[in-house]
Amino acid sequence: MPKHISLISLLVVCSLWNMPQAVHAQALIPHTLQLDAENLERQGLQLAQEAAQLGQFQQFDLALPRARLASQLAPNNDRVWFLLGGLHLQAQDVDAAMAALEKANSLNPENPDIFFALGSANFQQQKYQAAADHYKQGLKLKPDYREGLFDLGNAYYMLGRLPEAIAQYNKSFSQDQKFWPAINNIGLIKYEQGDIESAMKQWRTSVEIDKQAAEPLLALAVAMYNQGDRQQALSMGEAAIRIDQRYANLDFLKENLWGERLLSDTKIFLELPRIQAALQQSDN
Template identity: 35%
Template sequence: MAQRRNRQSAFGGLAAALLGVGLIGWSLPAEALVPYVYLPSEEELKGSSLGIGRTAAQLLQLGQPREAAQLAALAVRLHPDDERLWSVLAEAQLRSEQLDAASVSLAKAKSLNPDKAGLWFAEAAIALRSDRPDEAISLLNRGLQLDSNNSAAYFDLGNARIMQEELKMALQAFEKATALKPDFWEALNNQALVLYQLGNREEAIRRWRKVLSIEDNPEPMLALAAALYRQDRNRDEALRLAKTSLAKEPNYVLAPHQEEQLWGTKIRAAAAQLMADEELADTVERARANATWKKRS
């Protein structure tokens, strides 16, 4: 009863204060419009959340992950039971280096739809970024049980195997990726990296040439140049490729960047030998000045 009296007393005080400023006792004209706030229904909120989620996905495609994460966070607040929205949020957080937050979002999405292979693959990607290859392999294998034809998952599996120094298993995974997607040049490039580390230089060179027939990318370009130079043949071609590669992507002048891209010790040694050539001195100096690589935290 004491609490009830207190509430009555508080209300009475508020009423007196309102009367004091003339707000109570003032009557609206009979035909006056009463202003109100429109409250959307639950279904309307769900519909709005999907539209916001689509916009977030579009921002991801445009390379704006932080903006996408902000929109996706709003979408999941409006509709927290849609795993698609949590997936978009997790992807945006992953791409904007918010790894812990991405893990939380993925866990929520998986609780809503544990049979969606992409969620397992995304969690594996976070494990890889955090240098946890054992965990990544377990997650990838679970996802591949649900979607056995995912070339990107086999690519990530190969990368995890390289991190474990299981090179033959890595090669098998990369070859599975290109069997599913023949123009998957990144997987073909990594096949060549593994083959070179295993000592099969001729086959590595052949595959790097095949990569460049698909994609004119500076990484396989420099790797091929290093392999040719180390073989003491096609020196002019090797120097030309190296100059073009380092002009396109100067970060590859740095051995730590090469290592982060899973280059083995043998191809890094070959690249160091190549870049010590006097004819590349200006190119190497310019690349070092323009390199922007920083060690990933």
């Protein structure tokens, strides 16, 4: 953009030196600015499209510079700022994400996806009440959005508002009977409340929906092991690790909202010889 501004300034200077009828030079300047602005915005939108494609492949080092430049070339386009905020959010730069998303929201306060993204940014900063407020604003505009309902449930969960969290998870699941994360998280709550049977019921349903879902499979294995069904539990635990070894990491489980009771039981389960052997095989 500075290059275009300096070029226009040079045209103005030349007109003042060489053209005694300054009114003609003044009449040309707005037309030149308008053409440049349209061209710049087109270039900005093209860069934004490239950034979005790169972001899909997690290539944030290439995507973010393009998105930043796009926001300079098309500063009044809320979709460009929303993209920039989303990329920063995926790259774990939450402060930069918040700034871009708030700019997008100021340009278009009727876009529910911006509210949901702001909720996610606040959630990552452990500002759960602010996250819940943004999710609710998004749901006013998009009330049947399953991910928004699920995210609001997570915010309520972290605020300790467990009945409200379960209600949101159920609403989310009612929008899509294959969306197992919603009922999986009901299982997480039930386990922490000591209602092991209800937790296991939720996780069994989750596994029935998606047999490649490692999270409910491991949670169910841990619960079954503690209930005495140890051989089947160990086989299920081995299968869960083969599907996704990240779930053998307690920090990763905590990030996925596993509570203290389940984490404590899972720690013991992961230290069992058969599970340790399965982990070593996965490493190889």
